[in-house]
Amino acid sequence: MILKRALTLLSVSSCLTIYYGQEKNIDTVFVFDNQMKKVKLFHSLTTLSPADIQKNSSNLSEVLRFQSPVYIKENGRGAVSSPSFRGTTAQHTAFVWNGININSPFLGQGDINNIAIFGYDQIEIKPGGGSVIYGSSAIGGSIHLNNELSFNKGFGGLFNSEIASFGTYNNFAKGAFSNDKFSFKISGNYLISENDYEVPEKKYINRNGKFYNSTLNIGASYKMANHQTISWQSQFYDATQNYRILEESLDRTKYEAQTLRSLLSWDIDKSKFSNSLKAAYTEDNFQYFGIENAPYTSGGINKNYIFKNDFNYFILPKLNVNIIGEFQQNQGEGLGDSGVGKVSRNVGSVAGLLRYFAASDLRFEAGIKQNFVEDISSPLLYSFSGKWKANNWYSLGLNFSKNFRFPSFNDLYWNPGGNINLKSETSVQADMNNEFSVAGFTLRLTPYYMKIDNMIRWLPTPLGYWATFNTNKVESYGLESQLSYQKSFNKNHYLKLSAGYVYTKSVDLATQNQLMYVPLHKFSSNVDYQYKFLRFYAQGMFNGLTFTTSDESRKYAIYPYFVMNAGLLATLMKNYTLGFKVNNITDTVYETVEYYPLPKRNYSINATINF
Template identity: 30%
Template sequence: MVYRFVFILVGLSPFLTWAQNTDVEILDTVYLTDQQLRSFNTGQQQIHISDSIIYSQSFSLTDILQRESHIYFKQNGYGMVSSASFRGTTASQTAVVWNGININSALTGQADFNTLLSANFSSIDIKAGGGSVLYGSGAIGGSVHLNQDLPQRIEEEHELQTGYGSFNTFESRYHYQNQWENFKLKLAYARRQSDNDFDIPEQNRNNLNGQFEMNSIDATVALDLSKHHQLQYFGNYSFGERHFSLLRLSDPKTKFDNADTRNMLAWQSQWKNMQSKLKLAHLTENFTFYDNLDRDTSSSSSVNTNWLQYEFWIEWQKIKMNAVLNYQSTTAEGNQLENAQRDVAGVSFLFQHQLFKNFEYEITLRQDINDDFENPFLMSLGAVYEIQSYWKWRWHASKNYRLPGFNDLFWVNGGNTDLNPEIAYQTEFGTALNFKRLNFSVTGFYNDISDMIRWLPDSNGIWRPENTQAVNTYGVEASTAYKYKLATGQQINLKTQYSYTVSENQATGNQLIYVPFHQANANLAYLNRKWSVDLNWMYNGAVFTRTDNNPNHQVEDYQLFDVQFSWRFPQFLNSKLSLRALNILDLAYEAVDNRPMPGRSFSINLITQF
């Protein structure tokens, strides 16, 4: 049934394309991989991280997002498994979107941010709040967007970035781009490796069996077939090996190998006031977990996903409309999986209207269909009202959902095929003031989540997933940005972010584990023509580690201070040299109970262009 539904819709798409031929305003030529991200976000808070910020920091995606956003990360030790929490939700309720495609693991329903290197992306966007209408299952708390957009015109460029730091940590990246008439090409390779053997003062030993290495090969290609048609290719191959740090000297040594591929071909067509894009993608996940390196015992799983999506855009006066048809087929195999397969088809309709000069609203709708669940009808509403040129109010509400992962459904001797999707109703209301030097934003949010999936022991002591929990999350987020020019070529920048989050189990009234009430970060930067200095501060409040909120079982709050000095040498291959000092106060802290994090560390980084 699902196959028939998809092919009928795709077959009708050419007629939809020519249904409107009124001559109105002309759309600009775009080379965006995720145009919905830029266009349909009315009423939602969004953070944009440019390539200049990405390249000025380490290759760790976790580190960048902790410094630049409200997202809370739970790391099982530095470089180990890293999961994100948006507005008090779980890791599986945060969507990671690569060039417009949701890449959360089909097995766990979440993404491990320490298997993704940030170095090769053109930009990263963070969208808070529900987004299931656009990105499907999992986009309940928010979404992280990894983009490889192409500018309209690129020049030949070679860029080499190398770095070395404490704990024998190496980072290296090579980037090449060029354009030959109608053909554009960007290639990049990045690698990050570390012995990760920092001191653990409380245990009078080093971090043992914590070494890791991660690699990322990326390609972006665009070919202008004619004035109205362009063919694009986006590719990513991520692979690596991580040993998991030992809690005790007597523990067996373990490690995790992963190899993931992402390939997408897109055909974009553009006319006066219309656009269409057909995307074909193939994604794979492959991993092997070694539970005892001395005995060489292991388990492995592999996932294959095929993705088809058609998008049609039209602009008419002050109206934007977008219809999206998508279909994905996923299969998985592994030592602990049985009959893991899923086919999902969906149709979305997005509508945006600037009703008045100072008022804009949007309505988005989505219906998914699959053979295993009764998928809910999803929708979102958003509005922005401009009181003055510098003062705006925004509002957004949405219904979102998450399908159970393959491990939840098909795990041998543990899976539960009777699970229901998680359902969430979310709303937020905020205001923003934008002056010449100062920007300020504050947002209040509320999320009502039902049928949350938890793994619990049954009457026989076997752990199985069940729909048991209802959760309310609510709170407030605030951010400021201030820029002041001291003199020609000199500037001071200040950015601050704060969030207060309550994530409450409705049955017990307790805060969910590993959700801090308070979280904040700040960055103060002085920029000169030839050099700059950045000071970073990050604070994470205490978190409970037991569901009964026992105060004797919690990870204490911590705050970290980092500093970075950078010098530019335009006369020498347009180079930039940076020195970083992280956790400069050498504070002992943990992000997860009994998982120590590094103390003070240093690194040096050089970027050259030729």
């Protein structure tokens, strides 16, 4: 029966065969975020492997800045950092860990430099809305931190050590074992940096810029029967960031963060249906120290209990229905003078998706979702996606969706300034993905349009403090493009090229001005070339004019700049790799946030052992 159904699906389409094969092939790999393989059928994603991540090993900000269409605002290397997709804000980006939304209930966003960089099997970047599947904040886009567990691989491991400029030491180790029934993986990372760089042209010294973080990832999976698997994934993260001070005589400040994430998954996977039941617990603790060695000034404790069920059923070989139910309890408690007391809320949702594979080159997906957020009115969300492969060299994808973000604890309860009457932000968006493939080259052109209503903003009041309001409407439109090419020559040569250009116009409709920290133009490129045991890579990034004020003042704008990195790796005796990297070869003076320049030319060396 299973073979008969697989042959039927094979006749439907090669894309569906890939999808169905991934859905059923648990003998090879267990994927914690089972929705991603479905998302890839209809959306274009940027997928980064551990080798890609290693190219920008100092923090996640560097990875996304040079290898994705996302604009990153970073208050100096290793400090507070936030993303901007398609002209939106950090609150409009969803961070998703193994299928679970991990945005902070306090801030409604994720601090990129307080998210572990190593220990994932993939990082995937998805521009565009995704609230039907991934919930609140998935308006501008989503960043997915994914883990996998393989079976029948035996023992394996890796150790990597890096020494870099500014007193930076970075160590990562990973070990794994699996047989036909059991799979286990563990990894750990330790990173510390004095981060005491200088930018003389700006008279800038990164005093008190030290940062440290450590991560432990543990995953295990066990096949209870031919079609049943129980799996567990956990992450433990600890970090300290010191904040830059202007003079040595000033008090040194710091920020500490501790994160625990644990996910248990029970998966049933048969020929006609599959079901994934997940239970997760996440905890984020943070403390701010106005004086480094004194008791904390403020902070918070956030605990989330999450239950999620994902049921997938093939009504017909061409017709698939997917029902997703989720319940969360979010608990928060402010510490010190944080402005938020002890708060909690219940959040539930029910979503339904229908996928139809009309022919070998045509498929559709339609989704609908209702959220139930305690004391907050939530809109009905919907999505529609279609993909058509017109011929061997051109395919067309269309996406239309309504997405949302509900207010964070700070938005609602900060004292003074919180507003318990806030409405959820909503957005409507559409994009059209055109993909051309000729002679090994692939070109993607994606124009998009987005409109956000009831945007939540913090504004000054006559009483002298800032408060939250549902205010302006924002309209964002632009073009995302990517050109890629890869080829092997004579078994000894391998070449991979990618280049992306993004044009973003994001306008406050009340003023008709471009939003702050949204560059009109961004260009990035990556080159990988390997000859036998030698591998060379280079990265380039151009960032266009970026306004830092709401009135488009050029006096305070960040002017265009170009930055380039390059590295060389040599693999010896198959298991040993030595590497050398130069960051900012061009010695460019640049910043992504006004008054916080990033480092000029700097260096690193690294060694990797595979066993």
